[in-house]
Amino acid sequence: MALSPQWLDELRARISLSSLIGRTTKLQKAGHEYKACCPFHDEKSPSFTVSDQKGFYHCFGCGAHGDAIRWMTDQRGLPFIDAVKELASEAGLEMPEPDPRAAQAAQQRAGLHDVTQAAQEWFVAQLQSEAGTKAREYLAGRGFDAHTAARFGFGYAPADRQAMKQALSQFDEKELIETGLRIDVEGKPPYDRFRDRLMLPIQDLRGRVIGFGGRILQSETDAPKYLNSPETPLFDKGRTLYNLHRAGPASRQTERIVVVEGYMDVVALAAAGFEDAVAPLGTALTEQQIELLWRQVPRPILCFDGDAAGKRAAMRAATRALPMLRPSHSLAIVSLPAGKDPDDLLREKGVAALEDLLAAPASLLDMLWQHERDAQPLHSPEDKAGLKARLLAHVESIGDPDIAALYKREFLERFSAFAFPPREREPWVKNNTTAPFKRGAFRKAADPVLSPEASRRLRHMSEGGSRDGLAAAVVAGLMRHPAEVMRHAEALSRYAGSDPRVAPFVDSLLDAAELLEPGHKSPISGSEGQAAPPEDTRFSFLVEGTDPQVAREDLAEAVSLLVERPALEAALAAATARFESDPEGAFAEQQRLLKRKLAFEKRLGQMASNRANRLAQDNSEPVAAHGDALTGQVTD
Template sequence: MPLPPNFLDELRARTPLPPLIGRKVKLTRNGRQWKGCCPFHNEKTPSFYVYDDHYHCFGCGQHGDAIGFTMQTEGLPFREAVERLAHEAGLEVPKESPRQAAREARARDLHDVLAAAAEAMQRWLRAPEGRQGLEYLQRRGLTAETIDRFGLGWSGSGRGALAEALKPLGIEPRQLAEAGLSKPVEGREGAFNDFFYNRVIFPIRDKRGRIVSFGGRILGDGQPKYLNGPETDVFSKRRTLYGLDMAREAVFRGKARLIVAEGYMDVIALHQAGFEGAVAPLGTALTPEQMEEIWRVTPEPVLCLDGDAAGLRAAARSAEMVLPLLGTERTLHFATLPTGQDPDDLIGQKGPGAFQAVLDAARPLSVALYDLMADGRPLGTPEGRAAFRNDLAAAAGRIPDKALAAEYRRALLDRFFESARPQRPQRAPGGGGGFAPRGGGGRPGFRPPPRLPPRVVPEAGNTRLEQARCLLAIILAHPWLLNEVEEAFALLELPHGHPSALQAALLAWHAGLVLTEASNESTSSLDSADLVAHLDATGLDEARAWVMRATGLPREASPDAQPGETLDGWWHFFGFLRGEGALVEDLVEARRELETTNEVAAQARVIRLSQALSALRRGETGLEEGATSATP
């Protein structure tokens, strides 16, 4: 008995391929996939790749799913391979029943009926009655090869024409109705009319390449412009994607990137232009079931929609729909076409390179989500901005993976706060009207340090690098700070190179001191000279020298800086490096801790985080007093 397709899909979903194949092949992570030496032929260089739902060897061409791998490596027939995997997955293999046998036989019959109908409609397209359909496709720039490849056809202009054409094959009107090709005539028992007529026909296939339904485009002014076949035993609109059978093969072989377009003609035009990973939903928006199918093919598809209002609305719906489905191993990118242009328009006018440029400019979901949610919002008032901020946080909260949700929340809120930050005024030549020094204005007897001449502000990447250098310099001059700021210091993501290496070394050094002190075996102290000697002895002398170079360092990095001033300065640079969204979360947590403990240390943390957040929102960099950028 043939096993139900839904059971086999469930079995494949419950059988992760990397662990299964890893029993026989040594696999190593390669981006989002795994790779190893092929078990089906002798090779020294790995060309065997394992994806979420299939494997493929680019050396010998072997490919398949969990069932196929078990059959090939264990020498088992299909049924036994299924039973073994089902036992491991905790599934029970369905037993044969008269009802199930009848359902499977009916499905086979429906596929046969649909295939016969497709052949008839392909013939009609090139007959005199289908001339207007063929001319339409040719005007749209489709070649004869493309028309044949996608099996495009013409439905005929007369009611009952399809039933008459298929009657010699023994296909009855009842079967056509079950396949979604005809519908009963009201008031006339046993009478049927064709579901499609006077339409260009697009066969819809499942991912195995079997025809499951049709879509039709009317020529002229009739409505609806596009019409899909009704739901049947073999066709579910919300679970099917047009072109998936061809696209998955192209993506599978590494020839294309999976692109989600808007409709039939977009998919066909993209395939003809060489973008063979194109698919389309059978409606106005993607469904969760369709996204699951897409992610089984690739973890990073590109959603490509028109730049008009309808396209933006569809993109917004899709972005919100995928949030509860996201994971660290699967996401979505958004590419936007020029307003008023379809893929075939763009390719026809400017060539495939123009569409490739659109793909190259695709935005990750986190960026596109912000843009789509901000579109049309009243952000000019405090109420409007507060509502938008709440919506951003709520959108991130819909992501089930907590770590991923936190990263999205941080990215969205960082951009939100950045959008509200005013442009920093330019300082007048000569230093007049300069910024007051942090924490020192107005104190009796205070003598501000001399101002350096104005300088060009470094680029964003160099600014962050210089901020990290200043923060590290303060610690190197005052290692006792680690007792106060170790937890916060560990949260920072410092630039790669000297900064990140020193961060790891300082945290490890401090942790070692704490352990030895706890066991009364302390051989060192929180002394700057000891710390410098330790760094030089562990091969970080070059990184240490880069930090301690005098040019541009803040006064808090000098050995004679006062403890309070030093601590304020460290938190100042911490704020710039932490980022606005994360600082907001830190401040909320600090306030919660203060309410719970009412400790002085918690109060100090709230004050310093508030000051750091204020400085960041004022647009300061911490480098206004003359620090210069440096390469690590």
């Protein structure tokens, strides 16, 4: 089917836009146009205009803009082709002819819609009969009044296995089987699928009946509690959301859409005033259903039951959404009390309790973090490594690289804070700079603030008192960003153990970081003020005004290089010492290590390059710097 621009222009010309919009929005005449309060956002004074002459609507408040087709897709939530078909039918305009096979399939589906509509009308009539007494009592017990029952089309399927065939005798048996209303088993006569069940119609975005759901009324039976129509030419359960044709327009007002586990939850929420709820149909939320939800709102809210099954359903939805995430599109999750469904919460605590939960849902990232964190105790390094691996596995499944990077950063920060919380201060133990590094060797346990000696030591190191340029820069960077010290405590301790000369500086940094209180002045600078940076300012974390996240990332890279360097130096020295006994092997090892050294220098050079690029962008002037990272000597 080809919809040419000329044909679409003809369709728009035949539609009175004000009449179309006026069906759901109160319009006021304003000259040659109409005005109203915008249906896409809440406002008290009208900023929404409709122009039949120009053929479009526009809101000066939120920017909503479009023609008749856009109105049907945005306000009604219809797919484009369904919007065009509905408008063409109203305008008396023939749709372009599809290919013969598509035309035959469309004609077949049109006939099946007649079957499902007739079945729906029959189910509704049966509910009001004597046979439907139990079903009416069930509805009353759930608190659903006659208005709710009529609005959602509740019906009743009699227990007789042949009742539908007799009632819908105007249709062929084949059509009843094709719509899933009857079951054909080889060697046996066909029989009704739905028997002695409370019935609900399942409708598409245009409100047409495409299938049914039935709830059992006899608790003692072994039959499934809920039974849905099978896959048919009309009904694809993985691409259908129950109640979306009602919830879509409602979500334009609430700016949210709530996903619950089942259609009875949807009805319960609607009866309590929550018109924007939908439900999948007996399956976990699919990728196609997530896309349907994103057409309505960018962040639908999952509100599944507060039991183990509900939590599993939320996790399945989350893992299916991760590869699909795109900017501004995600999922939000509400955690209901243990063992409760939305209907239970409404009955026990009222509408306000559910409103409060829906107003403050957890993010998708929060839900994944909490699930993996609580999956098992973290008693050993292996347990902690398992948590980190599970978190990074979620990151790897995200398709958008920017979102994946942001998730990874957030997960790793949470992991570090949770798996390696700040340790209690260790008692003072006398140590010297030639022995292996041990925390507490250079401070007194009773010091309420950083000692003047430790403060002077740090300032001397950071201001270039050491010939080691990289170490001086790292110490200065950590002094400028003291909240980062404990994040790198393990790495800094390893570095101090490899170089006794720097042990006092590391000890002073860790000591100062443990004194740091949120909202208080850093104890690192003491009474002498913030230390000046070393002359070499190739590093972003030494420059005022650098984006904090960029500074943290560059500082982490610099710490990693600083810790790596002693091991590389020691390996090169060992390879050189082997030349007399094993010249061939020593030469090969030395070449391998020299390649690592070049890679090391390249990584540090990249940091300088990144810093230069940022300065060039700010000042429109190129900046260059070079340093020998392995030796620590700085040259320009």
